[in-house]
Amino acid sequence: MxxxxxxxxxxxxxxxxxxxxxxxxxxxxxxxxxxxxxxxxxxxxxxxxxxxxxxxxxxxxxxxxxxxxxxxxxxxxxxxxxxxHIRSWRRALANGFKPLHEGLSAEIDRTSDMWIWEESVIAGLLQTPEYARHVIRRFAELLGGAGDIEAAVRSRAQRQEWLYRPGRTLHVLMWEAALRSMICPPSVLAAQLDRLTGVLGMDTVELGIVPFTAPVRIAPANGFWVLDDRLVVTEDWHAEMWLDDADNIALYGKIWKTLSESAVYGADAHNVINAARRALNPQ
Structure with missing residues (x-):
């Protein structure tokens, strides 16, 4: 906190x-x-x-x-x-990415279950280092400051150890746009999509994809993380917001559940990922 x-x-x-x-x-x-x-x-x-x-x-x-x-x-x-609680990105990044990552990592370390929604990028806990490097660099270029990009990439990679600890479960939903957003070169995105294909076989990860063609009950926007039903972390262009009141936590839980009703899983999710992968190398 x-x-x-x-x-x-x-x-x-x-x-x-x-x-x-x-x-x-x-x-x-x-x-x-x-x-x-x-x-x-x-x-x-x-x-x-x-x-x-x-x-x-x-x-x-x-x-x-x-x-x-x-x-x-x-x-x-x-x-x-x-x-x-709102934490301004510009003010926070004056001290670099490291304190930002350490604060969230501490909360993740004491979490057993996470529910994540991402509409435009691959969820951080599933990112390859090279993909993470491009995402973090673009963010730093937009806001200025924060020159410790490599330290941030290492921190994000280390955070993924959480996935391999006993008693942890990640429930993650992504819009198909996250699979196709060219925030990085095609070769980097291809490797990232290959990583997602491998994640589908993990017993600690429930991965759902909301296809472009799926009917949705609410607009697929505004990425967020729910940690153990005790904390919501969500981001906007100007700030990161931490919400720990019961009403907001319940609201974001309802949003996640609503979005999950439009998602596909297993073999169907694999097909959506593969379609995005093939689009990078049309023959």
Whole structure:
């Protein structure tokens, strides 16, 4: 999680502790407050120390239990300010790609299941190093800064070790456009498509392709990652967004499921990939 996000969560925890200390009926211990709320004592500690994100229901209960219901609006505003967290690409890339990759890699390392949707590029966890190099270089050229492209390529390749760890499963959907986008030379894309063909046989990867000809219920746009139903990471041209509130996580889960209904798998996915591969070398 980013430094800004952690700082905001810690500040909310400090405010919650202040409310516990300033109860109209006298200061409460953490255990006393937990008993009033019917919570384990560890939850009070985690919230106050910024190790757990409060829900709106948690904040309302806290305000009521400390005899200060009027502060709920303030607490809810604080929560809304960081549960939708935006990290500007330009600001982040001032320090290079490495910190960006390390932050997401740390979250991936503690994830068991991922649901990914990509509409225009091959999903990062399935990219070959050469394909990744072209994608990252084009991005760096657009935004400026970030000269550590090779370090970013190595980091992305190392991240793929996640696929070979016990208990991990990747559910990935891609629009057919991702198979045909010429973000790199034809020879690089051909090798990348060969890599996808090999992935179809992995028991840790469920790969679906949404063909151009498939009927779709929603527009196939806006790539995103859902990590263990606890975090959504999505990107726009100006920023990366991390969402950890329950409503947004549920929304992106619904989007993924809706898109999956238009996807093909197994032999049918293999045929779509092969068609894109043959188009690179028409005879």
């Amino acid at each position: 980013s430094t800004d996000y952690q700082r905001a969560r810690a500040a909310l925890g400090t405010r919650l502790r202040e409310l516990r200390f300033t109860c109209p009926g006298g200061r409460l211990t953490g255990q006393q407050l937990a008993q009033r709320l019917g919570w384990p004592g560890s939850k009070v500690s985690k919230l106050e120390n910024g190790r757990q994100t409060a829900t709106p229901e948690d904040l309302r209960a806290w305000a009521d239990a400390t005899g200060q219901p009027g502060v709920y609006a303030e607490l809810a505003a604080r929560l809304a300010g960081f549960e939708f």
